[in-house]
Amino acid sequence: MAVYRRNYKPYAGGYTQTWSRFLVLFRYSRRNLFRSKFLTAFFVICFFFPLACLLMIYLANSASFLDKIGFPPAMLTIDNQFFFRVMSVQGGFAFLLTAFVGPGLISPDLANGALPLYFCRPFSRAEYILGKSSVLAILLSEITWVPGGILFAVQSSFNSASWAWENLWMVGSFLISSLIWIAILSLLSMALSAWVKWRVVAGALLLAVMFFGAGLGQAINAVLQTDAGYFFNVVFLMGTVWSALFRLSPEHAISVPQACIALFLYCSICLGLLMKKVRAYEVVR
């Protein structure tokens, strides 16, 4: 029967599983994101570097071809340094992607007071945050640890099983590095999105937090003759953790546990800010 011939009627059918409702937000938000041609184009660009790396792995494992073109094989070594470089570049792309996507996740709901409509349903604040953050988490995963894992798998296919087994820790490093970075970027951008209604301003603030933090940290270090300023530099903290995870010697004064604690604190603060703002109605005391 045509829709216009039907009348409104009560619902008597079944309901979806409660745990799966956050995926509704994921689905709608992701669909909405890829309506932007710019985002789609940028998302595609994010895979150029992994594709280049794939080519490098192929070349590194094609000694005869390198001989033919006279390229020294020593310059194409696939090791932890290589995967660290992949992680760093893809981490940069992840940051840029977050600056574009993150601010638009929550601010449209806040701008027009849509939050009460979410929370008057059997849908909690935690599920809302989970739904919104899963958009970023999956998007960023697609350009960080997923390509990293594929690169490792390809490199393993060219080598013996013992090589794969001996270097399996690099997959763990890639995964953990990516997840920490994704958690920080997601929570930071969502917290900014929740507190700043204007998407462009929220995006600019995300850039400011990263770069202003680094500048502030350097200034503190220079003026106070200390290394404590690095705690304000999220990129530096992340770099310290990544270096340790990829078994490269950390270059700076802050220890890995200190960097981990600082990053954990940043995440907690962002989560706190997010939970404070994401509620049906603000209580004015």
Next chain:
Amino acid sequence: MEKNTPTDAPRMPLIELQGLTVRFGERVILRNLNASLGGRAIGLLGPNGAGKSTLINTLLGFYKTAAGSARVLGHDIQREIQEIRRLVGYMPENDAFISKMSAVSFVQMMGELSGLPAGVALERAHEALFYVGLAESRYRKLGSYSLGMKQLAKLAQAIVHGPKLLILDEPTNGLDPSARQRMIRMIHEIRDSGEMRIVLCSHLLRDVEDTCDEVLILKKGQIAHYSNLNEERRANMRFLELETYGANGDFTEAIVKLGCECAVTANRTKLVLADGVETRDIYRIAAEKQVRIRRLNFRRDTLEDIFLKAMEN
């Protein structure tokens, strides 16, 4: 709306308040509310700041209770809030939409968040938008809607999942007279269908009077008055106010002999009809006593009278 058998027993209390108290910091917003409301349509009345919206938001679990408890459709708001939210449709007072979404996507998403499967939610979103009168503009972005259309879209998202209780917070806010009429007519239809029970929160007495059969009047966070409008309407049919010419003691005496209570001031007579006495009996006595009745009104306390009395107390 198709008429199906309502699943709730008609007299099951819709809302029960037992010493409900809500505080924001040191400020007491709702103070020791006790009531049991069971009508098909309940009006929440009160001046601005009386606590109407706070009561609704507390029943939806948005605010914590400081003391006491409340039940909605038999479910405790502290322990079974998810169940309550499943059964309730809520239309908030202020703007509540996502401007870049089309109405149909928005209502579908809200349906899915209420637990409807995606296909069913889409189907019902179309139905709900047709029902509220947004059929032609359902693919337009909500940001381009007029205020009246946004109100209708809010109503559509509130009914998409087929709730048992529909909470409407100031549904006619900002509507022009024709849009208001349309909204009131729709509330009538929903109420009369028996599928959903309604809580209507408004400061517009006319809206409540037109649609509700029970009224809870709040003042400074407390219940100022409870009124069953249906019973009052029935009772008021027994009150008569006569403006007469040529009335004398005989006329009043004859009325009193019928068992009616009677009070006379100048040429006005107020009386309460006794059981078994009808208006035509009064006309008959007037004819017998050669009294001319120039005006006869059923004296009825309007909701405005009830409200003003409640505010004076």
